[in-house]
Each structure stands twice: as structure tokens, then as C-alpha cells.
Amino acid sequence: MKGTNLGELEEIVLLVVGVLFDDAYGVAIQEELRKRCDRKATLSTIHVALHRLEEKGYLESRLDGATNERGGRRKLLFRVTRSGQKALANARDMRNDLWRAIPKAAFANSLVMK
Amino acid sequence: MSTSSRHEPPQWVKRFLGMFLEPRLLEASLGDLEEKFRSKLQRNTPHWKTKLLYTLEGLGFMRMARRPRNAGVQTTINMISHTLLFFTRLVRKDKSYYLVSLLGLMLSLASFLFIMMFINDELAYDKFHERHPRIFRVAAHLKSGDVEFNMAATQFPAAQALQSELPEIEQAVRIFKTDPMLHYGDKKFQERVVMADSNFFDVFTFPLIVGDAETAMNEPASIILTERAAKKYFGDANPIGKTLLVDGQQPLAVTGVMRNVPEQSHIRFDAVVPLTLQLNQWRRETGLEGRENKWYWYGAYTYIMLKTGVAPDRVRAKLPLVVNKYFPERFRPDAWLELQPVADIHLNSNLAQELEPGGNILYVRLFSIVAFVIMIVSSINLINLSYFKITSRTREVGIRKFLGQNAMRIIIQLSIESILIGVTAFVLAVILCQIFISDFNLLVQKNLYLWTAPNGMIMGGLLALIILICIVAVVRPAIRYAMQASSYLLLQQYRSPDKARLRNILMGLQVCFSFVLLVFSFIISRQIDFFRNKDLGFDRHNIVLVNMNEDLWPKLEAFKTELQKSKDIVEVSGGPVPGTGCNTWRFVPEGGSYEKPVMMPFAWVDYKFLSALKIKLLMGRDFDPEAKYDSAWPFIINRRAAIELGWLDDPLNRTLEVFAAGTTKIMAKGIVIGVIEDYHFESLHGPVKPIVLTPDTGFGTAIIRVSGTSPESGIASIGALWKKFSDKPFEYEALDRQLERLYDKESRLSNVILFFTVIALYLTCYGLFAMSSLLFSSRLKEVAIRKVFGADQMTIVRQLYTRYAVFNLIAIVVGVPIAMYLGNLWLQTFQYRIDLDSALFIKAGVCILLAGLLSVSYYLARVAFSDPVRFLRRD
Incomplete structure (x- = not known):
């Protein structure tokens, strides 16, 4: 099914939303992405990803937490839903399965196996 | 707070996003953006960078603009895309119509652009001088008998005198122009050098790239090169302090490099040298009586810069004071000075000794008229054709209305379609100009470049104009149709009441304008033919x-004798070449006053001058190398000179004395031995002046008459002989070709006008052609019925033609006085000119009439020879 796949950026954003737990909104996510994943993304790119994840039902959002720095505007705060968690777990399981299926000889001389 | 409030995020981004984002997303995104903005500012990121980042990131949110908040915006987007789609379908359906009208519009826009660029360039001359409104050139006028001498240059002391008499003058600067050879090592070029007073750079805006304008002219033996000249001698090396040799002797130190002289300057030069150098040299050569102290020699171009706020007329009023105080007494009553604004010189000044051949305000006016005509003709095409195009779309408009589109939308839809054609034509026209600009430059002898700021303004204006015309063209019929009830429009028979009168007037205007242009280009080419063929005497x-050259000067006699031996050479002589003019000297006729000399051109010619050029001797005899005249020089004068001196009845053996140039000393006494018929020793732009000839065996240019039967072998034998005397390459010029070059400007510009006339004519014919297709198709049924009732085909053809013929004739008759007025205006500028005769007008009239009738013939024939059954069966 097309609508439920997780894109690479989407997966990371979903994870970061989990990391930030109750304070996941645009700027915070951008900052976290930069710090943890060394990834530069514009605010709109992040919002596009968030919007898509919400459409797929992996995220839920609410408006809250206005501050002065934001010119009195509220944040769009995100939270991972149950199905979001399931999607993340699926993605991880799939990867683990794939890792396990790689024959030892294939990566024998590579750094990965050290 | 105060620092952060100084740097607010750009408001327009907020407003822009506000139009396109959902409220929830809008609040979140603006909040995020602002938060980031402030934190960046706090981390001392430069505020321009912060703002830029805000803008870029903000605009990134546009990809989330799913559904505009404003329904109107959405509708507009839909409407535009619908219009575009619909338009492409229309074009596909009627390719030839849209292609041809696009081409016509493109041609007219490109012509308009070219002409405007030309005019703009002409008008911009010398405006690059920052202080140009205050800079004036002093021109000198002198009258001697009936002959006026109008000179661009004045005497050398005039600048000093003006400055001391008139406190209104801030600066006065003199320019003396020479073309010496400059040497640097083995590099040797002839350059155009202006020798100027040291305040040259204070008055004129010629910026220095290297060196200091204040001090560069301090030493007399210095030179300031233009960038181009500096590059020629020194390549990329620093030229400052290097030494150039003038004519192989005088060393000059380079003290500065200036930017190249702009194209739009009436003074062109490669280098500036302080005038003091020249003045000192004259002082050395002639003692204190150096030429620069004399009020006789008009050799210095004198420019003055007025103090700020001084009205030039106040200075003009005082100029006679200077004349009366300083000019030699005998000149005072008949001499006057004139102030010419420097920016007017190029177009409005046509004096003797101009620094550069100027433009002509008349051509600027004529070109504007041509541009105007082309624009009008193509606008009329647009208006007439759009009218018919919209008429043919009655049913479409009816359906649109029936489906609920309101009148405003329909009008906008039709306007956008029209504008699309206009804008496309404009873009194509610009491309066309870019492609052909080098050819146009060749034609008008300019160096125009499309992408300059003033040309950008022209293009912007033109784009606005064409959009306006496109809207005007459709708005009237569009309103008429859009306001009708759909039930009327859907009726098959519906035709809006036809305003044929306005349309006919517009078409008449086109024909009339084309006729005027055609007559005008005929007049121009006739006048140029006249120049080419006029008997010059x-x-x-x-x-x-x-x-x-220097190899031949010592052996001139031998060269001449050898030449005479060739059977293909009829006569060998030398002297001033006709067409180039001669210097003016001061003569005192016998019994005349030394205080009031007569100014007349004076020329030294070789003995066979008259017979070589076949100038007619009226009285007396030709120069004879054997004859002796004691100490007197033999003079031959022309008829004009005899009239001028009042000797027409009995001119022979009278004496004339001539002053040495620039002094009060008598150089020689002469005796008149002959009178010749007037011949045009200057160009035909002015009247024949008096002239005095005297024999001299040395000359700079040999005038050789070769035999008419085999001119080539004559030239070949000169070439063969030349090789024996000089190792330089043999170069020659035919006199008739050189004379034609005097009228180069006229013939070039007439070609330009002819070219654009053809375009205007084409546009008119195309308009008539397209209109005839539309007009005749409405008469198909009428013709069919007439045929059924037995009308003869020729009668129908005659009837259909008559209307066009009458219509064109009226337009032509209206055009006659306009053409006459314009033609006379142009002809007035020539001393010798053609008469406007009716043949010219008839020729142009017949041309237009034929072209007009031919353009309508195709559709006319289709209607006249149509099968009546086909058109009657339809209903």
C-alpha cells in the first residue's frame, strides 16, 4: 500500500518527534536533526514531512505554547500515535531481518563487521 | 528590545504567506520562522543574512500552499490557466491568421525599437558631461560682402578676452586639434590629439583611470592617453612616466590614462596634450608675434563654462562688447560670436570646421515620423482585425454567457488573449533586434547596443504601449458583445451593428500614411540622384x-613628364581636390581698403588644372608656365569672385593683394589673367563661393585625367610608373567615387527611410488583405444572389473594386499636402535641390493604388468567381 510507506526523512523526523516527546515542533525538530543526525533541512521541508506523517496517521498535532520569541504565535506540537509507533517498529524489524539475512562472507573484509 | 525591534522580519513575506497558507499552518510556520529569526539575531548573525534566510525559508512554505485562503486568488489562477489553454486552442485552430498578425506586429515593434534607439542615441550626445547645461562652445561668424563664414572655431586670444570681460564665466578652455604620428619604440601610429588648456578636465567629464586630473596637465610636455591608445603602445604595462615621441622629435611623458571617449561625444580623440606645448613652439618659431596672439586666425575651439545659475542669454547679450573691444577694427561691424550649448552641437550645429561631422535634427524628426507611422499602421491593423476576430466568436461568447460567465470575465478573457499576442510579438521583436543590430549599426554608422539603461527604458515603455494598444483594440467590441444577452448572441443571424465608418477612416489613415512615406522616400532618392548627376562645373x-608622398615630392616634375608620355593619360595636374573645399584668405582688391579686406578661398593649383578638370574659361587665358608677370602672381578667379569684387564687366588685368595668414603683412600681389565658370569646389550642401587660383608646381594630390576609352589601362600605367618612384603601395581614388561619398550620409539615411517605408507599406497591404477577406466573406451571399439573377462576373468585379479604388484615392488626396509639406521641409536644407513635381506624386499614388488593389484582389476574386450554389444552399 502506497500511503503507509515511511520515507527515509520521514522515518528520522518521526523518530526525532519521539525523542523530543512533548516539545516536538518545527524549530526544535530542525535543531535536533542538525545536532543528532548532522542533517540540514529547511523549516518548510520539515513541515512537509510532518504534514505527510500526520496524513498517514503516524502523528497527531495540537496548537499550544505561545511565547514572546514567536511573536505571540502558538507552536504546532506533534506526538507519535500508536500506529506511528507500530510503523517505526516495523521499519526497525524489517531492517534487522535484512541485516541478519546478509551472509557473513559478504561483508567479511569490510569495516562494518569489526 | 530596541535593537531587536530595529530588525523585524520582512512584512511582505508574512503577508504573502498569509494569502496562501492554512490558518493553522500559517500560525505555526510564522511562529517557527520568527523564533529562528530572533535566535539568529541574538547569536549576532548579520541582520541582512538573517533576513535573507527568513525570506528564503518562508518562501519554502509555498509548496504547502494547498488551497489559497482567498477564493478570489484561486479563481484568478484557474481563470488564467483556462485562458491560456483556450488561447493555445484558438491559435492551433487558426494558425495562419495568428502567425501573420504576430509577424506584422513583430516587424513594426522591431522597427520602432530600432528607430527609437537611433533617436535616443542622437539626442544623448554630450549629455555625459556632468556640467553640460553650463558648457557652451563659442562659434564665430564673419561676413564679407555677401558671403558669410560661420566657424566652429574662434581666435586663440578669444578665451582670455571672454574670461576677463565676462565675470559670469567660470572657466574657458581652448582646444586645438592635430593628427600627429606618435612613436614608442618601433610602435608608430597616427593619433587624433587634442591640445587643450590645463582646465580641460575641470570643464569636461572625461574621467581618468590612472593619474590625477588636477596635475596631469601641469607640465607642457605631457600626454594623457585614452585607455585604447595606452593599450596600443604599452599593452598591459603601466604607461605612467613612459615617453612618447611626437612626429619623431618632441618627447611627451605620459601622465594619465583616461577612459575612452564615449561614442556620444562631438569631440573624438585618442590623447590630450597641454596647449602650452604648442603655444611655446609657435612663440619660439615666430618670436613674440606667435600665432596665438592674433585675432585673425580662427584655429581654437573655445568652450566656456558659466557659473552656476547664470542665464546664458545674459552672457549672449554681452558678447558684442568683446567683439567691439578686441576684434581687429575692420572685422568689428560684420563679426559676431555665438554661444552653442554643448549638448546641441551634434544635432544643431553645422558650421565650417566642425570637429566631427554632426547629426541633423531633421533626420531625428523624420525618423520619429516614420516610427510613428509604422506604429499607427500596425495599431490600426490590430484594432480592425481584433474587431473581426471577436465578431466571428459571437457564438462562443453566447455559450460562455449562457453557462454563467459574467461580462467582466469575458472582457478580461478577450483582453488577455490580445495581450498575449502583443507580448509574444514584443519578445520576438527584441530577439529580432538583437539579431540584426549589427546590420542596423552598419546602416546608420553607429555603435548601438541593445542592453543599456536608456534602451531598457525604451523597451519598458514600448511593452507598456503595446499592452495598452492590445487592450484598446479589443475592449470596444468585447464590451459590446459581453453585454448582450446570451439568447441574442446564440441566434445564428446576430451581428452587432457594424461601425464601418470608423473602420474605414482607420484604413484610410493607413493608406494615407503609407502614401506620404512613399512620396517622401521618392523625394529623397531623387534628391540624391540629383547630387550625383548635377553639373558641377x-x-x-x-x-x-x-x-x-615624401618619395615623390622631390621628383614631381619627372613623375609628371613620364606620366604625360602614356597614351592612356590625357592630362596631369594637381591641387585641391574638388569637393574638399579650400582655406579662406584675406584679399584687398585694387582701390580697396586695407582695413576691409575681402575674404575668399584661395588655392594653389598646377598648370594644367583647368584642362584636366575641364573647367570652362570664360575670359582671359589659362596659366602659362612660360609667361612672366614681373613680381605679380597670375590669378584666375571664378565668376562668383568677379561678381563679389564688382568686376564682372572688366575683370582682366586688375590687381589683388593677399594678406599672409594670421598677420597684417601683404604676402603677394596678383594680377587677374582669367575668369572661369563657377565650379563646385565644395559639396553641394552650400552655395558656390568665390575662389582665386594661382599656379604652383608642387601639390599634395595629383589630379590625373585618364582616357575615357580605357581608364583601366590608364590607371595601370600610373601604377607601373609609381613603382619606379616609390616603394610604398600604389593607392588611388576615382574623383566621381570620392564625390559620391560627400552625400554618404544622405544616401545612407535615405536607405534607412526607404527600408522602413517598405515595412510600413507591407503592414498596410497586409491589413488591407486581411480586412478584405473578412469584408468580402460577408458579401458572399449577396454576390451569389446577384449571379443567380444573371449578373455578369465583370460587373461584380468592377463593383467590388470601385469601392476600394475610391476609398484609396480619397486617402491619397488627403496625403498629398502632408507629403508636400514634409518633402519641402527636408529639401529646404539643401542649397541645390529638386523641384517637387506632380510626376512624383502620381508615381507614388499609382504604386499605392496598385498595391492596395492587389492586396484585396485575392479575396475579391474568390468571391466574384465563387459558385453561387454553394453559398445559397447553406441556409
Whole structure:
């Protein structure tokens, strides 16, 4: 099914939303992405990803937490839903399965196996 | 707070996003953006960078603009895309119509653009001088008998005198122009050098790239090169302090490099040298009585810069004071000075000794008229054709209305379609100009470039104009149709009441304008033919001009004798080449006053001058190398001079004395031995002046008459002989070709006008052609019925033609006085000119009439020879 796949950026954003737990909104996510994943993304790119994840039902959002720095505007705060968690777990399981299926000889001389 | 409030995020981004984002997303995104903005500012990121980042990131949110908040915006987007789609379908359906009208519009826009660029360039001359409104050139006028001498230059002391008499003058600067050879090592070029007073750079805006304008002219032996000249001698090396040799002797130190002289300057030069250098040299050569102290020699171009706020008329009023105080007494009553604004010189000044051949305000006016006509003609095409195009779409408009589109939308839809054609034509026109600009430059002898700021303004204006015309063209019929009830429009028979009168007037205007242009271009080419063929008082054919050089000057006699031996050479002489003019000297006739000399051109010619050029001797005899005249010089004068001196009845053996140039000393006394018929020793732009000839065996240019039967072998034998005397390459020029070059400007510009006339004519014919297709198709049924009732085909053809013929005739008759007025205006500028005769008008009229009738013939024939059954069966 097309609508439920997780894109690479989407997966990371979903994870970061989990990391930030109750304070996941645009700027915070951008900052976290930069710090943890060394990834530069514009605010709109992040919002596009968030919007898509919400459409797929992996995220839920609410408006809250206005501050002065934001010119009195509220944040769009995100939270991972149950199905979001399931999607993340699926993605991880799939990867683990794939890792396990790689024959030892294939990566024998590579750094990965050290 | 105060620092952060100074740097607010750009408001327009907020407003822009506000139009396109959902409220929830809008609040979140603006909040995020602002938070980031402030934190960046706090981390001392430069605020321009912060703002830029805000803008870029903000605009990134546009990809989330799913559904505009404003329904109107959405509708507009839909409407535009619908219009575009619909338009492409229309074009596909009627390719030839849209292609041809696009081409016509493109041609007219490109012509308009070219002409405007030309005009703009002409008008911009010398405006680059920052202080140009205050800079004036002093021109000198002098009258001697009936002959006026109008000179661009004044006497050398005039600048000093003006400055001391008139406190309104801030600066006065003199320019003396020479063309010496400059040497640097083995590099040797002839350059155009202006020798100027040291305040040259204070008055004129010629910025220095290297060196200091204040001090560069301090030392007399210095030179300031233009960038181009500096590059020629020194390549990329620093030229400052290097030494150039003038004519192989005088060393000059380079003290500065200036930017190249702009194209739009009436002074062109490669280098500036302080005038003091020249003045000192004259002082050395002639003692204290150096030429620069004399009020006789008009050799210095004098420019003055007025103090700020001084009205030039106040200074003009005081100029006679200077004349009366300083000019030699005998000149005072008949001499006056004139102030010419420097920016007017190029177009409005046409004096003797101009620094550069100027433009002509008349051509600027004529070109504007041509541009105007082309624009009008193509606008009329647009208006007439759009009208019919919209008429043919009655049913479409009806359906649109029936489906609920309101009148405003329909009008907008039709306007956008029209504008699309206009804008496309404009873009194509700009591309066309870019492609052909080098050819146009060749034609008008300019260096125009499309992408300059002033040309950008022209293009912007033109784009606005064409959009306006496109809207005007459709708005009237569009409103008429859009306001009708759909039930009327859907009726098959519906035709809006036809305003044929306005349309006919517009088409008449086109024909009338084309006629005027055509007559005008006929007049121009006739006048130029006239120049080419007018009897000049000498025989210009089979004359070969050869410039002598330093190898030949010592052996001139031997060269001449050898030449005479060839059977293909009729006569060998030398002297001033007709067409180039002669210097003016001061003569005192016998019994005349030394205080009031007569100014007349004076020329030294070789003995066979008259017979070589076949100038007619009226009285007396030709120069004879054997004859002796005691100490007197033999003079031959022309008829004009005899009239001028009042000797027409009995001129022979009278004496004339001539002053040495620039002094009060008598150089020689002469005796008149002959009178010749007037011949045009200057160009035909002015009247024949008096002239005095005296024999001299040395000359700079040999005038050789070769035999008319085999001119080539004559030239070949000169070439063969030349090789024996000089190792330089043999170069020659035919006199008739050189004379034609005097009228180069006229013939070039007439070609330009002819070219654009053809375009205007094409546009008119195309308009008539397209209109005839539309007009005749409405008469198909009428013709069919008539045929059924037995009308003869020729009668129908005659009937259909008559209307067009009458219509064109009226337009032509209206055009006659306009053409006459314009033609006379142009002809007035020539001393010798053609008469406007009716043949010219008839020729142009017939051309237009034929072209007009031919354009309508195709559709006319289709209607007249149509099968009546086909058109009657339809209903």
C-alpha cells in the first residue's frame, strides 16, 4: 500500500518527534536533526514531512505554547500515535531481518563487521 | 528590545504567506520562522543574512500552499490557466491568421525599437558631461560682402578676452586639434590629439583611470592617453612616466590614462596634450608675434563654462562688447560670436570646421515620423482585425454567457488573449533586434547596443504601449458583445451593428500614411540622384586622384613628364581636390581698403588644372608656365569672385593683394589673367563661393585625367610608373567615387527611410488583405444572389473594386499636402535641390493604388468567381 510507506526523512523526523516527546515542533525538530543526525533541512521541508506523517496517521498535532520569541504565535506540537509507533517498529524489524539475512562472507573484509 | 525591534522580519513575506497558507499552518510556520529569526539575531548573525534566510525559508512554505485562503486568488489562477489553454486552442485552430498578425506586429515593434534607439542615441550626445547645461562652445561668424563664414572655431586670444570681460564665466578652455604620428619604440601610429588648456578636465567629464586630473596637465610636455591608445603602445604595462615621441622629435611623458571617449561625444580623440606645448613652439618659431596672439586666425575651439545659475542669454547679450573691444577694427561691424550649448552641437550645429561631422535634427524628426507611422499602421491593423476576430466568436461568447460567465470575465478573457499576442510579438521583436543590430549599426554608422539603461527604458515603455494598444483594440467590441444577452448572441443571424465608418477612416489613415512615406522616400532618392548627376562645373569622370608622398615630392616634375608620355593619360595636374573645399584668405582688391579686406578661398593649383578638370574659361587665358608677370602672381578667379569684387564687366588685368595668414603683412600681389565658370569646389550642401587660383608646381594630390576609352589601362600605367618612384603601395581614388561619398550620409539615411517605408507599406497591404477577406466573406451571399439573377462576373468585379479604388484615392488626396509639406521641409536644407513635381506624386499614388488593389484582389476574386450554389444552399 502506497500511503503507509515511511520515507527515509520521514522515518528520522518521526523518530526525532519521539525523542523530543512533548516539545516536538518545527524549530526544535530542525535543531535536533542538525545536532543528532548532522542533517540540514529547511523549516518548510520539515513541515512537509510532518504534514505527510500526520496524513498517514503516524502523528497527531495540537496548537499550544505561545511565547514572546514567536511573536505571540502558538507552536504546532506533534506526538507519535500508536500506529506511528507500530510503523517505526516495523521499519526497525524489517531492517534487522535484512541485516541478519546478509551472509557473513559478504561483508567479511569490510569495516562494518569489526 | 530596541535593537531587536530595529530588525523585524520582512512584512511582505508574512503577508504573502498569509494569502496562501492554512490558518493553522500559517500560525505555526510564522511562529517557527520568527523564533529562528530572533535566535539568529541574538547569536549576532548579520541582520541582512538573517533576513535573507527568513525570506528564503518562508518562501519554502509555498509548496504547502494547498488551497489559497482567498477564493478570489484561486479563481484568478484557474481563470488564467483556462485562458491560456483556450488561447493555445484558438491559435492551433487558426494558425495562419495568428502567425501573420504576430509577424506584422513583430516587424513594426522591431522597427520602432530600432528607430527609437537611433533617436535616443542622437539626442544623448554630450549629455555625459556632468556640467553640460553650463558648457557652451563659442562659434564665430564673419561676413564679407555677401558671403558669410560661420566657424566652429574662434581666435586663440578669444578665451582670455571672454574670461576677463565676462565675470559670469567660470572657466574657458581652448582646444586645438592635430593628427600627429606618435612613436614608442618601433610602435608608430597616427593619433587624433587634442591640445587643450590645463582646465580641460575641470570643464569636461572625461574621467581618468590612472593619474590625477588636477596635475596631469601641469607640465607642457605631457600626454594623457585614452585607455585604447595606452593599450596600443604599452599593452598591459603601466604607461605612467613612459615617453612618447611626437612626429619623431618632441618627447611627451605620459601622465594619465583616461577612459575612452564615449561614442556620444562631438569631440573624438585618442590623447590630450597641454596647449602650452604648442603655444611655446609657435612663440619660439615666430618670436613674440606667435600665432596665438592674433585675432585673425580662427584655429581654437573655445568652450566656456558659466557659473552656476547664470542665464546664458545674459552672457549672449554681452558678447558684442568683446567683439567691439578686441576684434581687429575692420572685422568689428560684420563679426559676431555665438554661444552653442554643448549638448546641441551634434544635432544643431553645422558650421565650417566642425570637429566631427554632426547629426541633423531633421533626420531625428523624420525618423520619429516614420516610427510613428509604422506604429499607427500596425495599431490600426490590430484594432480592425481584433474587431473581426471577436465578431466571428459571437457564438462562443453566447455559450460562455449562457453557462454563467459574467461580462467582466469575458472582457478580461478577450483582453488577455490580445495581450498575449502583443507580448509574444514584443519578445520576438527584441530577439529580432538583437539579431540584426549589427546590420542596423552598419546602416546608420553607429555603435548601438541593445542592453543599456536608456534602451531598457525604451523597451519598458514600448511593452507598456503595446499592452495598452492590445487592450484598446479589443475592449470596444468585447464590451459590446459581453453585454448582450446570451439568447441574442446564440441566434445564428446576430451581428452587432457594424461601425464601418470608423473602420474605414482607420484604413484610410493607413493608406494615407503609407502614401506620404512613399512620396517622401521618392523625394529623397531623387534628391540624391540629383547630387550625383548635377553639373558641377567640371567633368568628374575619368579622373584619378593619387596622393603624393615624401618619395615623390622631390621628383614631381619627372613623375609628371613620364606620366604625360602614356597614351592612356590625357592630362596631369594637381591641387585641391574638388569637393574638399579650400582655406579662406584675406584679399584687398585694387582701390580697396586695407582695413576691409575681402575674404575668399584661395588655392594653389598646377598648370594644367583647368584642362584636366575641364573647367570652362570664360575670359582671359589659362596659366602659362612660360609667361612672366614681373613680381605679380597670375590669378584666375571664378565668376562668383568677379561678381563679389564688382568686376564682372572688366575683370582682366586688375590687381589683388593677399594678406599672409594670421598677420597684417601683404604676402603677394596678383594680377587677374582669367575668369572661369563657377565650379563646385565644395559639396553641394552650400552655395558656390568665390575662389582665386594661382599656379604652383608642387601639390599634395595629383589630379590625373585618364582616357575615357580605357581608364583601366590608364590607371595601370600610373601604377607601373609609381613603382619606379616609390616603394610604398600604389593607392588611388576615382574623383566621381570620392564625390559620391560627400552625400554618404544622405544616401545612407535615405536607405534607412526607404527600408522602413517598405515595412510600413507591407503592414498596410497586409491589413488591407486581411480586412478584405473578412469584408468580402460577408458579401458572399449577396454576390451569389446577384449571379443567380444573371449578373455578369465583370460587373461584380468592377463593383467590388470601385469601392476600394475610391476609398484609396480619397486617402491619397488627403496625403498629398502632408507629403508636400514634409518633402519641402527636408529639401529646404539643401542649397541645390529638386523641384517637387506632380510626376512624383502620381508615381507614388499609382504604386499605392496598385498595391492596395492587389492586396484585396485575392479575396475579391474568390468571391466574384465563387459558385453561387454553394453559398445559397447553406441556409
